[in-house]
Structure formats: C-alpha cells, structure tokens
Amino acid sequence: MQDWSKDPELRVQHLTMRFGGLTAIGDLSFDAGRKQITALIGPNGAGKTTVFNCITGFYKPTEGMINLRHADGTEFMLERMDDYIITQKAKVARTFQNIRLFSGMTLLENLMVAQHNMLMKASSYTIGGIFGSGKFKRAENEALERCKYWLNKVNLMDRADDPAGDLPYGAQRRLEIARAMCTGPRLLCLDEPAAGLNPRESDELNKLLLSIRDDHNMAILLIEHDMSVVMGISDHIVVLDYGRKIADGTPAQIKVDPAVIRAYLGVEEDEDPGENIVVAAAPAKVAKVSVPRVVVQKRVAKKPVVKKGGRK
C-alpha cells in the first residue's frame, strides 16, 4: 500500500461519467494523500477536467463515489453535494482551465468575493452590515488582511486596485490560485495552472505550490501538461488515457512505466521534447475522439477555439 492510501484526503472510487454515448471517465479509482501534491496527467481529452468537475460538483457523476476526509475526521460524500456546498462545507477550492476571474472587478474585490460566506455570516446576513456592526467591521478587516497576505504571496500586491481583466496571463493564473486559497480550503484543485507561463513563471509557481502544501498543510490536486512542474513537485501521479487510469505512482515510477510511455510517446518524437511531451501524442487521440466531439459540443460558450497543439 502506498503512503497516500493510508489516510487519504480524497478517495475516488469507480468514478464513471458519460455524456450521451461518450464515456469521458470510465471506472476511475485513485487516492490523493493528505499534505501531498497529486498530479493528474494524460493526453488531451483524457478526461482530467471532467474528473475535477465531478469532484467539485459541477457534474454529477454517472456512477462512483468520491469521499473526502479531513484531518479532523469529518467526512463528505462529494458526489451527492451541490457545487457551492462542496466549497462551503467540504472546503474544496478550484481553479479553471480557461481562467474565470471576475475581470471587471479589482484584484482585491476578487479576493473579497472569495470570502463571501465568512463575511456574510459576520454581517448577520446583510442586516448587521447595513448598520455597520462592529462584528462585521472586524471580520472585514480580517478579510482584508487575508487578501493582502495572498496578494503578497502571489506577488501582486502593487496591482491590488487594478481590474483583474487587465492582468497579464501568468498573473491571472496566480490570482486565481490566490482567490481559491481565500476560501480557506483543505483541498485545492488546480486545472493546468502552468499553461501559458514562461519558464521563470512556472518556477515561481512551483515554489508557490510547495509553500501552499507545506506552510498551509494542504492537499493539492493538480492537472498539468508541463512535465517540469509535474515531475518537479508532485508526490504522486495518476495517469489517465481515454478516461481510464493507466498508471499510478511516484514520479520516479511513472517515468519508467511502459504504459505511460506508450500513451505519451506512441507516436514519433516531438520537435521540442524537453518542453511538453504530451503534444506529440495528441493528434492520434484527437482523431479518434473527434467524431463524438462534434456531436456533443454544441455551442459551447467561451471555450478557447484551438487550445492545444494537437488539434490542427
């Protein structure tokens, strides 16, 4: 038994998600250890984001169980809970693959919105807030302090009063992480946080994630294509292909796993091997899944049109 399975923060069992005829995840089971970074990797369309959506309640899984157990022993069955309750009660926070910030609000406001539930309670559900109760003022100051802490942590303090939509891409990614952290989570789910970052930025990201894990005792679930991030910081890697788990282990084990190598390097070497080994495998996969894709993806809002090198 691996050490992440002894007392896992998150336990996913037999998770299956179907969209019409398409099985995006098939019978997936894995554990995410407490105070560990667990990476979820796999080629495009493998179903990684769908796993996140099931964990955070945005999709209701067709089958399977998702259990969350905090260190203090409280347990949650996430597959039965509504999305916002999962964040509120089970303390799971997430970021999105296509960044979803409140772009017309300032950085500070973004982080304040994340503390909504705490502030709502402190404002006696608005009544106390209207009359400026002391309790609310204290809570608000506390919230502002937390905002400052996280703004400093992600290096965005000097832009606190700028609209989030004005930030460069990398900063938006960091802000989204800070915003997720402001909800006070126990489990943090990050969907491709390093996408579009330059090497220096992704280095900083590594440090940030390690610090979140170590200083805040968090469990982190990470989807990432950037292998330098994945191999550098994760304690445990789960590999998906076509919605099924093909490997599960430490980075060292995964690197030499024949199934993974087949899935990733089944096609010829990539032009740019160091940067992103996923890209090479993608065309073959996409060609197969693209038939159902056209059928099910009707008028998808705001999805970036072509996001990966694999789709030509």
Added chain:
Amino acid sequence: MSGPVKDTSVSSEQGAISWFDLVKDLIGTAILTMLILTPIVTFKTTMNQGVLFIEDRWVQSLLLTAAVVIGRLLLHLFVWHKPPSTAAAKPVVAKAPLSESLAKYVAPAMLAIAIVLPFVLHQVPSWDKRGIDFMITILIYIMLGWGLNIVVGLAGLLDLGYVAFYAVGAYAYALLSTIYLPLWFGPGVVPWAFYIILPISGLLAATWGVILGFPVLRLRGDYLAIVTLAFGEMIRLVLINWFSFTNGPQGINVPKPTFFGLPFKDEPGGFAAFFGIPHDRIYSYIFLYYVILVLALITYFATNRLRRLPIGRAWEALREDEVACRSLGINTTTTKLTAFAIGAMFGGFAGCFFAARQGFVSPESFVYIESAMILAIVVLGGLGSQIGIVFSAIVIMGAFELFREFGAMGHAVQDGLMYVLPDAVVSGIGSLFTGTFGALYGLLPDAMRNSLAGATTGMDPIQFRMLAVGLAMVLMMRFRPRGLVTRRQPTVFLKERKSVSSDLVAEGHG
C-alpha cells in the same frame, strides 16, 4: 454583397466610393424604402361610417423615401467616407470618459439642484405645478431605474417584467387604503394610510419577487427575460380580470397622501389652515416632490451601501461569472433571489408612491412598455451606474415629455427666458425662428405645401413618442451600447480607487 448595404463596414478605411457604386446604393435604398413604406404608409385604411376604405398617401411616402435617400447620401459623403485624418482624430474625443474628478462633484451638485428645484420652479409662472409634477415623474423613473439597476446592472439578470412589482406596490396601496385599513382599524386611519402602507408595499413586492424569482432564476439570460416578461403580463391580466378584487380595468380611486395627517385641502384641518397660510394646490405638489426625492435617495444610498457589503459584491461577481461564483462557495440561487427581491422592493415603494400621487390606479399603467422604458433608462445610463441612470431618466423622460408638452414646453421656456432676458431679445429670437421656417415654407411649390399641410394635420407629436423610444433603443445599442457612464467604481480598495473601464465589466448571463 450587392444591394443596399446599411452597415458600418463601409467604414472610413475605404477611400472615396465610386459614383457608380454610390448611385447603385442609393437606388437600392430607394427601392427598399419604398417597399417598406408602400403598403403601410401609402395606403392608409380608414373607417368611415362603418365602411373601410383606402386613402392613398403617395406624397408622404415619396417624401419619406426622399428623406431616407438624402440622409444616406449625406452619410456617404460626410460620415462613411471621410478622409482618414479626421476620422482618426474623432474617436479619441468620443471615447474620453466622463472626467472622474468632475464626476465626484456631479452627484452632490445634482442633489443640491434637486433640493432647491421646487422653489425655483415655483417662481416660474404658469408652469410651476406642471413643472414640479414633471420632476416627480422623472424622480419616479429614476427610482425605478435604480431599483431595476440592482437586478440588471449589478446582478446581471435581465428582467423584462419589473413593472409587475411596481403594480404590486400600487395595488397594495389602493386595496389597503380603500378597503382593508378602514375595515380593520376604522376610517380614522385613512389620513395615515400612506405612511403605514409604504413599508408594507415594499415587503409585499419583495415577497412577490421571491415567489416569481424562485422558479425562474435558474434560467439562462434570454429565457429569464421572456419569463419575467410573461410574469409581468400575467399579473396585469389578473388585475384586469379579477374584477371582484381589483375592480378590473376601471381601476380604483385612492386617497391622496397627507402631510403627516394634514390633508392638502382648503378646509379647517388642512395643511394651509394649520400653518396659517393661504391655500394653494402647489403645496401638495411640493410635498409629493420631497417624498419621492427622499424615497429615491433611500434607494440610492441603500444600493450604494449594499454594493459594499458581501451580498452586493456577490451580485456583481455573479454578473461577471456565475460558474466562478459557485466555485467559491456562493449560493447563486439565494444571491439572485436577494437581488430580485430587493429590486422588487424598491419597485414596490415606487408603486405605492405612484398610486398615492395619482389618486387612482388601473392596470393600464403597468403594461410591458413601461418595463421596456425602465430597462431603456438603465441601459442608457450605463449598466450598474447610478449617476448614469439619473442622466438617462432625465434625457428619456424629458424627450418623452417634450412630445407631449411641445406647446406647453415652448411657453415655459419662453416664460423662463422672459424671466432672465429682456423682452426685445426674446421676441427677436422668436421672430428669427418663425421667419426662417416661414421663408423655407414659402419656397416650396404649392402642391407640396398643400400636401405637407395635409400630411401633418392629425399628426400629433405625442403620437410619435413611443416610436422615438423604440428607435432610441436601437440606435443606443448601435452607437453607445455601454450607456452614458461607462466606468465602474470598485467597492473596496487598498491604496486608491481606480475606476474600471466597462470594456472589462461583464454584462451578466442575461
């Protein structure tokens, strides 16, 4: 693409248009316009002693067509194909936002004006009551605009049935003040009815907001719009048809509000008698003016306060991205419901005031067009901007009233000018106007003059006002979709409050 192209894609980047293309375009426009006008404008069907017959109006439709073609020609010559240099200089000016340092003083200045206004209008003879009454109307719409702004501007939920809550407030006042309050507490309570019912009407409207909102708030933008529209109509239809309760289309006469128990009447216990001043109906108007001013200000400050509370921030976040809100643990359903209910509450207050001020309510006041008007005010103001709504309410209601009061307004302006300018100047301006138009008119050939006279008789300007509102909505979306005030003020800041350009602000999913 061939044919007439009504499209800005014929933009300034293209150089001069060739004569051939221009002529082709104009001919196309003419044909299209004729096709649009011919059946409906040219052949007017009139009923005469029970018999319908057709009266043709070729002159009018030809004149209109000519106007359209000439307009398009002018656009071609002076707007669409301008040399690049001037075209490049223009947008910079047009895009300059309302200067922020100025904006800081605008609100207090307007408040000051609003406070002294009745006294100023009081001085203008022949227009005092009318003027104040008109200001009351504007304030009602400002208040409605601010109320709807919570729903549409802040929470980003498109509500096309806002007038329903206005109706709930109005009928709450009507029914409670005429039937239930006297029934429960005796007739002595009637002078105080307005003060008692005002809070109740807001609560009732808010309750209706929750009842109507609960089932529909899961819906996406356009669907929400059409369902709220349907709800608005349903409430109106019930008001019309539930005769035993609402007295149907005939409406209900209701008592006017009193000055804390003192009626505005020429009688011993009345307002004037109490203060020992001569009776004048103007006091009633001034009183109502201040009541609605206070109500509107409450709306303003309450909304401002709410924006700075977690609930208000959640509304705005909801408008920006609902999915992200849910991922942060915000219960979007209750958040939407509160926006809906609080917006409805202010609508209910306004409705209660409206009923009391009119002294009469009937379902006719609560048609869908009213909702569209209020929405137009909010959108023209700039979604989410409270100051913008003041401007747009003044502009829209002012223009609206202009149609109705063309004559009266002219007199009032004249009166007003007379007040400040020497007589000679005023009459000079007047004769200049009549002189110019008279001369132009004289230049026209006889036949045309006759038909012009024929065309314009029976055409009361008031007829055109809704048409103008509709056109304004279309043009607004085309040329200034973000409204008059296009910057959003953040609700909290660390070092300085920097306003956010509306290009970044989302408009909600509805």
Added chain:
Amino acid sequence: MEYFLQQLINGLTLGSIYGLIAIGYTMVYGIIGMINFAHGDVFMVGSVVSFIVILGLGITGGSGSFMIILALALVVIIAMLIASVYNWTIERVAYRPLRGSFRLAPLISAIGMSIVLQEFVRIAQEGRPKPIQAVITGKHELLHRLTEGGEFIVTISNMQILIIISTLALMAIFTMIIQRTSLGRAQRACEQDQKMASLLGIDVDRTISITFILGAALAAFAGMMFFLYYNVTDFFIGFLAGIKAFTAAVLGGIGSIPGAMLGGMVIGLIEVMWSAYFSVEYKDVAAFTVLVIVLIFMPQGLLGKPEVEKV
C-alpha cells in the same frame, strides 16, 4: 365528446398559426442564439399588409371563387415579400452591426425594433382594429347528433381546412429546403460554429439573412391566415402571438423545426381547451403558465437535445 372534437379542430387551426410563427423564432435562435423579439411584429406586418391588399383588391366573400383564389395568391406573395423585406432590413440595421457586441445588446435592440414596428403601424394605420367581411366562407358538418340534451354539431370551416392543409404543405416544403438543399446545410453549419463555417467558404451573413427572410415569409403567411380566420387585425396582435409562438418554440425544443410545429399545436390546443373548459379571460395566463412550467421543468423542450453546461 362533440364539443371536445370541435375544440380540437379549433385548437389545431390556431396551433398551425402559432407553429408557423414559432419556426421563425426557432431558426433565428438556432443560428445566432438570440430571441428575435420583433418576430411577432413581423407576423403583424404580414397580417396588416394582407389586410390592405385584400381591401385594395376589393374582394369579399361574394366574389367568385376563382377570383378569390387568384386574389389570395397575390396577397400571399405580396405579404411574404413585404414581411421578408422588413425582417431582412431589421437584421441588417438592428442586429448585424451588434454581432460581437455585449450579450444584452441585440436583445435590447430587438425590443426596440418591436416597439418601432408596432408604433409605425399604429401611427400609419390608426390604432383601431380593422375588421373585414369574411372572404372564405362555408363550412362542413362532420357530425350531427340529436340527443335529449340538445343538438350537437361538429363543423370544420373551409378556412380551417385551408389553414391546416396549407400549413402542412408549407411545413413539408420547408423541411425539404432545410434537409435537402445547400442552404439548409449552410444553415446547420452556421448553427454549429459560425467561424468554422465561414472558414469553409460558407457566406455566413447571407445564410443569416436568408434565415430571417424565410422566417418572415412563414410569419407573413401565418399573419394572413390569422387575419382571414378572425376577419380582423390590428397593430398589437404581434405581441401576444409572438410570446405564444415563442413558448411554442421553447416547448418544442428551441432550434428544432418539427419541434416548433409540434409546440405550436400544443399551445394552440391548450389555449383553446382552456377557453372552452375553464375561462376565456385567463387563456393568455394559461399560455404563459405553460411557458414558465416548460422552461423550468424541461428547458430542452419536447424534441430538443439536453445540454450539460460545460465548465
């Protein structure tokens, strides 16, 4: 039973009219994802234009049947032409420049357009309803029964036959166009992905224009039938008919053309049955209630496909 049969016939007639209007909503929604608020008023324009032409031609129920057929053919053509011109212009002036603008913009522009059309017709043609003598007269008895309760007759009028049959024919032609021609293919391609369609050489603007024209032609036909059926029209009929037809489109599953027709029939039946068995006053309330219930409990409609919100 006889009463029910009679109401069934009436409901199907009304439903055909709603269905024809609903197709316009559904197609436009399918292709550019907006509710064309002015569509109900295009229906109204079609109705008023056919009224004017009929009055101008001077045909009445007394004219010979050959004359009537000839005249009606002319009326149909003119009404369709004019309504198409209206809708085409509306799209060019009020919607196309707003493509890519913020989401509320086309909707508000459409509301404005709807007001403009209503007011335009009201001002130009006076607000009063326009009645006319029935042009198509005559009816057939389907059932005649004498019981002690009284005499029960079920009839179907020539007008009802005309409406139901011509609607079915139009539907058939229309479905053919959508399924068999390159226009239909272009339309479906634009529905899926406009950018991709234009990359593949489809003239997206033209496809959208044609969609508006087709929708308007069907609405104009419905407008004419509405007018001939009730023998009266006015500038305001578009509002209610528009909402009900939209309800029909949603009920059938927005984006689906057979759905629109089916939804129209259901709404027509509900309205007629409600008037017949409960109360005439609340028939519109009943239709609105259906709209609300459908949107809440099955937003994908009868024939639409369910969609999972993608995160």
